[in-house]
Amino acid sequence: FDQLDGGLTRRIAQIESRLFDLVARLEASLDFPDEGYRFVERRDVVRDLDAAIHDVDTLLASSERCRVIRDGATVAIVGRTNVGKSSLFNRLVGSDRAIVSRAPGTTRDLLTEMVTVSGVSLTLADTAGRRESFDEIEQEGITRATLAREAADVTVVVIDSSQQLSPDDRVCLESCRSQRHLVVLNKSDLPGVLAGSDFVGRTVVAVSAKDGHGIDELRAHLLNTLRGEEDPREHPSISNVRHRDLLGASREALMAARQLAVVSGTPEELVLSELHDALDRFGEILGRRTTDDVLKHIFERFCIGK
16 A cells, blocks of 8 residues: 555655765766866765665665565574473464473474464474484484574574573573574463573563463564564555665665765766666666756756856
């Protein structure tokens, strides 16, 4: 609906228009050097480029949110053995898909199931519990759990809240630090012994896979982690893969232009070359501008030759 309304087009057009004006000012400085003044200072070029790069970054960040909404996401459930990963998996799926047992190492392979949460498709992966094991099959399961975590859009680290953190718990937590993840304190139906200081800077959700307490809150946090806290209707978002790639290419050209602009004495022709590349990418999204458009803009904005 946002794209039909033209919100995204207007947002991209605003960025393109400011870049077009910057190009015109640089072109005027080169083409009309006898006018007696500069049409743009180098510090203003850097300022305008920084603003354009920031705006493009904002749009590119929105493309990830749109990808999740459009294509779905993968969620890996990880943790040491016997913390309730399979029970949580079953609770989220809504059926007893995974075998639940008190015996450690019951889950030895990846078990996946697709669910829908508020219209977003999530592929849940129940993984083998982390522990030291000499069983060849269980070791392979633990290796696959690591690969699933690394490939997942978000990882759910399950901790038994009724026990102190073990070395395996800490390894799981540390391995996810650089990824999008949630910490789930399972077994909230039992007396808790963990302190909040163990999870500073992390999103923590207390649940009970046994009675369902906190599951709805977990689903909400999963969606917020995947697509951000903001309402996707508040800001235009990139959902077209081609548009995303073109914006990515324009960002590279803008970064190259900025790197040239901050170096004193760099010919303006080099900066302009990169800016024209960026404008060409915007042109493929919005419709191309010609050299005559640049000249027309120069004569409309500046009093040249009069």
